[in-house]
Amino acid sequence: MQISNSYLQLGDDFYLPSTPRQPSNPQLFLWNQGLAESLGVADFLAQEQEDPAGFFSGGRLLPNSKPVALAYAGHQFGHFNPRLGDGRAHLLGELRGDTDMVFDVQLKGSGATPFSRGGDGLCGLGPAVREFIMSEAMAALGVPTSRTLAVVTTGDEVYRGDAVPGAVVCRVAASHLRVGTFEYFYAQGNKDAIERLCDYAISRHFPELASSEGPEKYSGFLRAVFSRQVELVCEWLRVGFVHGVMNTDNTTISGETIDYGPCAMISTYNPNTVFSSIDAMGRYRFGHQPSIAHWNMARLTECFLPLLDQDSKQATAIGESLLGEFPQNFEQRYHHMLASKTGVRLQGDSDKALCEDFLQLLRKQGLDYTNSFDSLTRSLIDPQHEDRCASQWPEWYQAWSARIEQQGRPREVVAEGMRRHNPVVIPRNHHMEAVIDECIKNGSPDAAKSWLKVLRRPYQDLPTTPNYQDPPADGDRSYQTFCGT
Numbered sequence: 101m102q103i104s105n106s107y108l109q110l111g112d113d114f115y116l117p118s119t120p121r122q123p124s125n126p127q128l129f130l131w132n133q134g135l136a137e138s139l140g141v142a143d144f145l146a147q148e149q150e151d152p153a154g155f156f157s158g159g160r161l162l163p164n165s166k167p168v169a170l171a172y173a174g175h176q177f178g179h180f181n182p183r184l185g186d187g188r189a190h191l192l193g194e195l196r197g198d199t200d201m202v203f204d205v206q207l208k209g210s211g212a213t214p215f216s217r218g219g220d221g222l223c224g225l226g227p228a229v230r231e232f233i234m235s236e237a238m239a240a241l242g243v244p245t246s247r248t249l250a251v252v253t254t255g256d257e258v259y260r261g262d263a264v265p266g267a268v269v270c271r272v273a274a275s276h277l278r279v280g281t282f283e284y285f286y287a288q289g290n291k292d293a294i295e296r297l298c299d300y301a302i303s304r305h306f307p308e309l310a311s312s313e314g315p316e317k318y319s320g321f322l323r324a325v326f327s328r329q330v331e332l333v334c335e336w337l338r339v340g341f342v343h344g345v346m347n348t349d350n351t352t353i354s355g356e357t358i359d360y361g362p363c364a365m366i367s368t369y370n371p372n373t374v375f376s377s378i379d380a381m382g383r384y385r386f387g388h389q390p391s392i393a394h395w396n397m398a399r400l401t402e403c404f405l406p407l408l409d410q411d412s413k414q415a416t417a418i419g420e421s422l423l424g425e426f427p428q429n430f431e432q433r434y435h436h437m438l439a440s441k442t443g444v445r446l447q448g449d450s451d452k453a454l455c456e457d458f459l460q461l462l463r464k465q466g467l468d469y470t471n472s473f474d475s476l477t478r479s480l481i482d483p484q485h486e487d488r489c490a491s492q493w494p495e496w497y498q499a500w501s502a503r504i505e506q507q508g509r510p511r512e513v514v515a516e517g518m519r520r521h522n523p524v525v526i527p528r529n530h531h532m533e534a535v536i537d538e539c540i541k542n543g544s545p546d547a548a549k550s551w552l553k554v555l556r557r558p559y560q561d562l563p564t565t566p567n568y569q570d571p572p573a574d575g576d577r578s579y580q581t582f583c584g585t
């Protein structure tokens with residue numbers, strides 16, 4: 101295990117040195133052994149006979165770590181803030197994983213930094229447990245995401261209305277480059293920094309662009325970032341994830357999900373679903389996420405206008421044309437995803453319509469998204485589910501069965517294919533709240549660990565899976581999530 105600090109070479113405009121806060125009594129709460137092994141952290145700890153709690157709470161520094169808080173700006177709910185930055189996070193450095201990819205290792209909740217703007221720099225145990233469970237569930241679902249290596253309780257209290265136990269999350273991500281990182285320099289008119297940042301992003305995420313130059317490099321870069329966002333949002337829609345705070349400072353260049361603050365899962369299918377208490381206008385509602393990703397990509401494109409062409413009119417035309425590809429690319433990828441969930445091969449518009457009709461039925465009947473697709477998948481190989489689906493959706497199910505038959509693949513094969521896109525279990529909101537409450541009340545991670553066993557196999561029926569499949573009694577109508585906790 102060798103920590104590197106490549107980000108620091110970008111120059112001191114990009115970050116501010118900041119030392120994590122000393123916790124009074126760091127205790128390991130949750131630990132991701134698989135991730136620790138893949139990063140060489142497990143071997144390091146075994147060799148040194150060290151406990152992870154000190155290193156992953158900020159109490160002690162890993163060898164060669166030079167902690168910094170990263171500078172970034174961001175559009176929050178549409179309004180630009182030129183200076184946000186890591187107000188409660190410390191980048192410890194980078195580690196090379198067993199697949200040779202390089203990952204950032206960052207602490208969150210590790211104390212105030214020069215970017216804290218009056219905030220306390222801390223994190224409560226509840227949100228830390230949420231970040232661990234959600235990110236690990238998303239990774240197991242196959243959704244691009246930052247990971248969580250550890251949650252360490254600090255032994256200190258954090259004030260969030262009441263006193264709550266404090267914790268530090270250790271996050272591992274392909275990088276922490278955000279759209280807001282580019283916006284930070286664009287707002288300062290620092291074209292040179294944007295060029296350097298772009299080269300750095302290419303070296304970490306898009307090495308295939310390394311040999312391109314000039315405007316071609318920049319349009320290639322934008323296309324590559326757009327494509328990752330298209331993929332990411334399609335994956336969110338596939339599993340029913342609502343990010344909740346898709347500000348440009350929470351939008352990564354790598355295309356990974358980051359910041360599990362006010363996120364939630366839909367139960368009843370409704371594109372207008374919004375859970376975040378501060379999202380009064382529903383800007384970040386479930387079905388609006390593709391448009392917001394597009395809007396965020398427009399903010400990124402703006403930062404590149406001076407680099408796309410010297411003539412500003414020409415540059416705007418190039419930017420608009422690149423952005424114009426986004427909705428079409430999204431539609432195409434989305435229909436493909438929906439068809440995979442529905443088991444249909446897309447051979448024409450009538451296949452698209454068949455898949456969309458199913459969503460309309462779920463909406464009209466107020467049905468659970470995950471369980472309905474699960475039942476549809478099972479109906480191909482289980483007569484009980486077949487009867488249930490046939491009576492729930494008489495006309496549609498007949499049309500669908502006929503189409504599946506017509507497309508000529510054996511039912512078992514179609515069911516297997518659908519299963520890869522339809523989880524049997526997701527991190528449902530009511531279970532999340534119950535598990536977090538239990539962890540805090542008992543001062544024990546056991547409830548989280550039992551749930552994680554199931555969430556790490558979201559496409560399989562384990563003996564304890566049924567404990568977590570029930571939709572919320574009220575369809576989550578009164579469920580609310582909160583930011584900045």
Ligand SMILES: Nc1ncnc2c1ncn2[C@@H]1O[C@H](COP(=O)(O)OP(=O)(O)OP(=O)(O)O)[C@@H](O)[C@H]1O
Pocket residue numbers: 184185186187188189208215216217218219220221222223345349350358359360361583584585
């Ligand atoms: N308790 C806090 N103290 C200081 N700064 C904070 C605190 N909570 C949030 N911030 C800062 O406010 C901004 C927006 O917060 P947001 O909730 O999006 O991020 P976050 O959850 O802290 O971190 P990340 O995006 O890295 O997951 C960020 O600059 C963040 O560092």
Ligand SMILES: [Mg+2]
Pocket residue numbers: 349350359
């Ligand atoms: Mg954030």
